[in-house]
Amino acid sequence: MKAAVLVMRTAYGLTLAAALAAGPARADGALPACKPLRLVVPFPAGGPADLLARALGHAMQERHGMAVLVDNKPGANGNIGMDAVRRAAGDGCTLAVVPAGNLTINPTLMPALPYQVARDYRPVALLAGSPNVLAVHPAVKARSVAELVQLARRAGPPLGFASPGVGSGLHLAGVLFAQKAGVTLLHVPYKGTTQALNDVVGGQVPILFGTLPTLAPFLQSGALRALAVTQARRSPAAPQIPSLAEQGITGVEVSSWYALMAPAGTPAPVVDALSREVRAVLALPSVREALQHQGMEPADEADGAPRALDARIRAETAAWAALIRKHGIQAE
Incomplete structure (x- = not known):
């Protein structure tokens, strides 16, 4: 694992903030005059969504002189923070920095949600993505996906894979992988990524689907072995993983x-102005490099636009709904 991928999150926050501050200042009269601009993160401080929110907030403070407040509102799998944004004034001064699962998985998994994504929110910008990694404990006798599939087919009881919880994106990644590979795997859910990771590293569960930033130190140390990124092409953040x-x-x-x-x-004009500003910040070479050091890939200009983001949300929501219903997955 290249050292560039292995920057710790605390260092990442400082590096990215400095990179954002280095961007040239520019005035944009269409941006809302917020006092302050409030970025709601529906999860605790320290995670990827929180780091992205703080990076964006720092950028806008440096570039436009506006006050920005990052407001962590964890709870109910992110739904408390999402509902707070739903109820906020539509003036562009309260925005959510939110993971994909709250937009594309929870609406099917949790039908009693207080919000509907298409009705209650407007997409502003895709910020960044992080590839998920299929990894195994070093004792697993598989050094490729083909070997893992063969091992799974020969196994008596199904091989287990750990995830941070039922209905999480990493759980669904495992379900989809098993379906496409034609194997049976046993889902072993945990109440969070740390618990799942600990048991795989400890050898209690052989397989794990996790995000690259989370797994990178364990891949570097040899505590885990990466077999693949769960996508069509390699990630620039870890090009050595097929x-x-x-x-x-x-x-x-x-x-x-x-x-x-x-x-x-x-x-719409406020949404468009915010989207342009965010995409301009994400296009800075220094910002792109800082994100990639953390194992994240900044959104491209076209992919990050509101209309493209809306289309992605709708398409992934439909795909996950079909998978959830096919396998009878229910929230705990």
Whole structure:
């Protein structure tokens, strides 16, 4: 694992903040005059969504002189923070920095949610994504996906794979992989990534689907072995890890990505102005490099636009709904 991928999150926050500050200042009269701009993160501080929010907030403070407040509102699998943004004024001054699962998985997994994504929010910008990695404990006698598939087919009881919880994107990645590979795997859910990771590293569970930033130190130390990224092509953040597609498993495009969302009543010109600003920041070479050091890939210009983000949310919601219903997955 290249050292560039292995930058710790604490260092990443400082590096990315400095990179953002280095961007040239520019005025944009269409941006909302917020006092302050409030970026709601529906999870605790320290995670990827929180780091992205703080990086964006720092950039806007440096570039435009506006006050920015990062407001962590964890709880209920992110739904408390999402509901707070739903109820906020649609003036562009309250936005959500949110993982994909809250937009594309939870609406099917949790039908009693207080919000509907299409009705209650407006997509602003795709921020960044992180490839998911199929990894195994070093004792597993598989050094490729083909060897893992053969091992799974020969096994008596199904091989287990750990995830941070039922219905999480990493759980669904494992379900989709097993379906496409034609094997049976036993899902072993945990109440969070740390617990799942500890048991795989400890040898209690052989297989893990995890995000690259989380797994990178364990891959470097040899505590885990990466077999593939769960996408069609290799990730620039870890080009040495082959993709599932190049190893013969197609149709598994599962990454962890993060979006900026506004309340439904936010005017289109304000959404467009915010989107342009965010995409300009993410296009800075220094910012792209800092994100890639953390194992994240900044969104491209076209992919990050509101209309493209809306299309992605709708497509992935439909795909996950079909998988969830087919396998009878229910939230705990």
